Amino acid sequence: MILKTLAIAVVLFIVYIVFFKKNREKNIVKKKDIKYEDEMVECPTCQTYISTKESVLSNGKYYCSKDCLKNK
């Protein structure tokens, strides 16, 4: 009976660790996404796809260049 209880406790402990680890890994991935912000977006003026890193951000929209920002 004690062995059975111990076995259940160990299984629960392993399940807890696996879930905890998964959540932590998810959080790390989310943080990375926010940090790098490397996402492909469409320029509203010329419909060219550019990465958010190289884009010009204005009013929540990503433009490929300052020219497109002016000619919007």
Ligand SMILES: [Zn+2]
């Ligand atoms: Zn453009």
